[in-house]
Amino acid sequence: MSEPMTAPTSAGALLQMTGIVKEFPGVRALGGVDLDVRAGEVHCLLGQNGAGKSTLIKVLAAVHQPDEGTIVWDGQEVSLSSPQAALRSGIATIYQELDLVPHLSVAENIFLGHELSTAGFSQRLRANRMARELLTRLGHSEISPTRSVGSLAPAGQQIVSMARALSRDTRLLILDEPSAVLDQEGVANLFRVIRSLTADGVAVVYISHRLEEIRQIGDRITVLKDGRTVATGLPVAETPTPELIKLMTGRAIEYVFPQRPTVAADGEVVLDVQDLSLSGVFSGVNLSVRAGEIVGLAGLVGAGRSEVLETVYGARRASSGTVTVNGRRLPRGSVTASVKAGVGLAPEERKSQGLLLDEAVYRNVTVSSLGAFSRGGFLNRAAEKRRAQELTTSLDVRPSGVTRAVRTLSGGNQQKVVLARWLLRECRVLLLDEPTRGVDVGARTEIYQLVRSLADSGVAVVVVSSEVEEVLGLADRVLVVREGEVVHEAAATDLDESTVLDLVMEGRA
Amino acid sequence: MKSIRNRFGVTLVAGLSVLALGACTGNDSGDDDKKLGGGTSQADSGSNDEAGDKVVIGFSAPAADHGWMGSITESAKKVAEQYDDVELRVADGTNDVSLQISQVETFINDGVDAIVLLPFDGAAMTPVALKAMDAGIPVINVDREFDDPNAARVTILGDNYGMGVSAGAYICSQLDEGADAVVAEIAGIDSLPLTQDRSQGFEDALSECGQDVDNRVAAEFTVESGEKAAGNLLQAAPKIDFLWNHDDDQGVGVLQAIKNAGRDEFVMIGGAGSANAMRDIQADNTVLKATVIYPSTQAADGIKLARLLVQGKALGDLVEVEVPRTVQLYAPVVTKDNVDQFIDTAFES
Amino acid sequence: MTDNIPASDETARVEAAAQETTREGTGALAVLNSSVGRNAGLVVALVILCVVGAATAGDRFTSTDNALTILRYAATIGVVSVGMTFVIIGGGIDLSVGAILALSSVWCTTLATQQMAQDSTWLVMVGVALAVGAACGLVNGLLIAYGGVVPFIATLAMLASARGLAEIISNKKTQIVQVPEFIDFFNKEILGVQISIYVFALVAIVGWVLLNRTTFGRRTIAVGGNPEAARLAGINVKWHTVMLYVLLGVCCGIAAVLLIARTSTGSSTHGLLYELEAIAAVVIGGTLLSGGRGTIVGTVFGVLIFSILTNVFVLNNRSQSEQQLLKGAIIVAAVLLQQRLASRNSST
Secondary structure, eight states: OOOOOOSOOOTTEEEEEEEEEEEETTEEEEEEEEEEEETTOEEEEEOOTTSSHHHHHHHHTTSSOOSEEEEEETTEEEOOOSHHHHHHHTEEEEOSSOOOOTTSBHHHHHTTTSOOEETTEEOHHHHHHHHHHHHHHTTOTTSOTTSBGGGSOHHHHHHHHHHHHHHSOOSEEEEESGGGGOOHHHHHHHHHHHHHHHHTTOEEEEEOSOHHHHHHHOSEEEEEETTEEEEEEEEGGGSOHHHHHHHHHSSOOOOOOOOOOSSOOOOOEEEEEEEEEETTTEEEEEEEEETTOEEEEEOOTTSSHHHHHHHHHTSSOOSEEEEEETTEEOOTTOHHHHHHTTEEEEOSSIIIIIOOTTSBHHHHHHTTOGGGGEETTEEOHHHHHHHHHHHHHHTTOSSOOTTSBGGGSOHHHHHHHHHHHHHHTTOSEEEEESTTTTOOHHHHHHHHHHHHHHHHTTOEEEEEESOHHHHHHHOSEEEEEETTEEEEEEEGGGOOHHHHHHHHHHSOO | OOOOOOOGGGHHHHHHHHHHHOOOOOOOOOOTTOOOOOOSTTOOTTSTTSOOSOEEEEEEOOOOOSHHHHHHHHHHHHHHHHOTTEEEEEEOOOSOHHHHHHHHHHHHHHTOSEEEEOOSSHHHHHHHHHHHHHTTOOEEEESSOOSSGGGOSEEEEOOHHHHHHHHHHHHHHHSOTTOOOOEEEEESOTTSHHHHHHHHHHHHHHHHTTOOOSEEEEOOSSHHHHHHHHHHHHHHOSOOSEEEESOHHHHHHHHHHHHHHTOOSSEEEEEEOBHHHHHHHHHTOSSEEEEEEOOTTHHHHHHHHHHHHHHTOOOTTSSOSSOOSEEEOOOOEEETTTHHHHGGGOBOO | OGGGSOOOHHHHHHHHHHHHHHOOSSHHHHHHHSHHHHTHHHHHHHHHHHHHHHHHHTHHHHSHHHHHHHHHHHHHHHHHHHHHHHHHHTTOOOSOHHHHHHHHHHHTTSHHHHHHHHHSOTHHHHHHHHHHHHHHHHHHHHHHHTTOOOHHHHHHHHHHHHHHHHHHHHTTOOEEOOOHHHHHHHHOEETTEEHHHHHHHHHHHHHHHHHHHBHHHHHHHHHHHOHHHHHHTTOOHHHHHHHHHHHHHHHHHHHHHHHHHHHSEEOTTTTTTHHHHHHHHHHHTTOOTTSSOOOHHHHHHHHHHHHHHHHHHHHTTOOHHHHHHHHHHHHHHHHHHHHHHHHHHHTO
16 A cells, blocks of 8 residues: 555556636636545645645535546546535535534534435434444534534534534545644544544545644645645655645745843733633633743644633633733623733634735734724725735735735735734734644744744743644743643743643553 | 505515515406496597697505505506606505605606695605795695695595495484494404494494494404404304495405305494496395495596696586595495496405 | 745745735726626626617607606615615615605694795705604614614514505695705706705715715624624624614605605605615615625616616516516616625625
């Protein structure tokens, strides 16, 4: 299965895509992509954001029709006319943004579109039983088939999506960044599931930013760059990481965190959180951050990390406790007051919580500082654009041009736009929730350096991340959150990855 | 202020369907054999019907959302067709006063010779009518009065009080002297002045022969409301001698309720004078024995008067050399004996 | 640091193309980006209507008097539609505008109000109309923003109760205005054009400035486009939502004043079906019903298209039923066009 392959071959391929071209008005998203996938292998698709991975899998799932190129499926040239046709052929896709109906139950979601029924009457008991079997096979028997999907955490929702794919006779499963919403245990579980699927002869196309995961699970790799295949069929075992990064970025880079200041920050305490609680989610959180300091919150998804940030910010109303910024106590549950006091948040769900996607870059930058650009309510748009241009240029947002819609930017550049918003406000406290989610390798380093330089300029920063490596590399001090409580606090240099993982899992080192 | 037969309740739903599909409440126009009298084709020379100078008449009325109102426009068009010298410009019916005003403004811009106007709301249409009169265009006001007498050259009115009187007098004429009869009344929308006028006339006429109204309910001019009101009334009054129903449109529902209750011990009198009601009277197989006319040909009369006015003619059988200022129409009682005389001009509900 | 990457031809080309499409203010692209360009479909529709009008009715259509008739008719519904544009861009909807207009017209023409106006100035009546409209809008806004009632339901309730209250106050009678100064003012002409038309123009211009040049407008777009992002960016979304409905309520009050001046009456039957007329005008004007996007210019075009359509039908003695059919077709065509444009924008 892992014999060296450097060129696509039709022999034994379940899927063979050749010369795929897809154009959108003004943009050539795919400019000739080749991909061959064999039954029973995990084929990893690598590439920076904007390389064309998403478009490629949408072509494969028949969401988009290719303008040129051929698709050979199971030895026959096919043209998949609709997502339904792709599903019927046995191609199932699990997208990054999960496509579930929140108000339907788990079982109803799993069998959506191919409901189990007799003469039009749904067989709910049988559907529930089969759903339970599927969930057990996926190692998540604790998810009740009758529970509504909206009440599940993102990780649970992903499991439901997987169960939905398995409920059909799937021969090719496409996973788009499946580990983004998972914790360590979830990832391990996911890999177990993938291995059992490939053992049954199912082919998996796996997309991820995390090279270490690809090392663990992948058989072969195809690398995309700027809508073209730059390498295909590379055996995972024999391709060194630097070479992969070079292929993806066109240059050799190292995954580096910025240098910490040699002297620990001893500035005044800017953010002081005392005994903060949100009933049912977390309780008794104490946190103080000095000017120039970066504090990391580590923990599993669902441990309450994001909720702590959102409560500090006032987006959730605390049930008890106080938040003080620069010695002034903030009213509970008021984002407006927090922003006024100089607090900024880069939320976890950048697209749905952070940005006005269809609006211009400059409008997203100035949205929290409109008062500074207005006189008597009238906006000075020239000044807005000028300031936004200065900021985005200094943050190297690409492509430049502040009047383009934010939607057209890659994840990393969108994150920079959010940061520019708070830079503009000259905020004293910056809360970052998963700052590098959906950000590609190259841009990550830039974001890290940006955060550090902000701290150096005197901002108090709090970072939440699922990636322990990131928290340890970026923060000065780390708080480990487990089941709604802070279980450990230490300087980042005193911790290592395995200690943090033990704390996160077990609550003790 | 005269009648505003308005259905508030259906605003939203009806509105949606109207926007999407266009109005579906069009009146049955199968009354081709309607004889409205006159016309240039059979005119004797020297008579008023003889073709004269060309007359352009603008016509505007509320939306034809029930039979009577539909017939208003239909009969106006019908009469206009009979005259080669009349060009009728019909602005389609609307219950939006703002739109009706702009229709009249268009007539003024066009410089029509006369405007026949049945306002959705008499007071609201007064300013624009005054504007037309100022521009030298005579306005013929039909049915719902303006609140300024200078806004119209001629006003044609039905007789709501007279309807009540005719219905009451008919009941008196059917009664044995001295007998005490149970008299019931199903009115239209109670808050409207026209309903109050009709009921007052009815009460006044009944008192002439020593009777009064024993049971009274109000409906809303719709079939459904008529059925409901009559159902309640019949429950409340186990025995009735006479029943007057103000409106034949709602009367369809009233008759259905009577049929459902299996009641036939009384005589029913209708109101307004729909063709439906008259056919029942003609057939003589229901409790409906008579109806009181509220003419739906008022606007047609308005067209005829507008033509005479512009051509400088007078009403033939009057001595006066000018068309009168106000014409109030009579509310006759239609029974089996004289139904043939009226059925051709009756409106389809 | 990305500067050191030798950009491939492909990247360079894509970026160049992307920058070109975003550059404002030069050449043919500028026209497409201007409000006239975005409303190209509406301009075409308007021109077609005018050509049809001129061809079928000649001078009767093209005369100045007729143009003024169209504008006087468009004024009331136009003022409401401008307000409605804000509410819809802000992610809401208001079904109660016709009812609020009726209530305003009735309240402002009660004997008591008129007595006050006679004792002092006719401006009292204008003040009452605007205040009633604003109060109804406030109730709508509070219910929606703080009560958590969905806009459709909250304003449906207002639709029923405002008209009900108008009927109670007026006892279903038409109330005649006895303050001639009030009527005279709005029917006064400047350069041959009535004040009421100037009022519409003023409302449209103020609306445009408010939407495009002020923080209020920018926040409206943010609140409608992504309420969660707007909230986390520090905008007081709830209060802003309330203000949007108050703004629309005030517009209904202004429209009530115009309608009172036009009819010299206040009545509970005023403004029937205005909610549908206004929503239709806003939608064909290119404003997304889902919020976050829309233009005042488009709305004004929408109002004019419907008003001219009505006028052309009246001039040609055609039935309103046919006109309604055509209106429906125009709405569907406009929305289909919008969706095509929207999907083209989001697929890149």
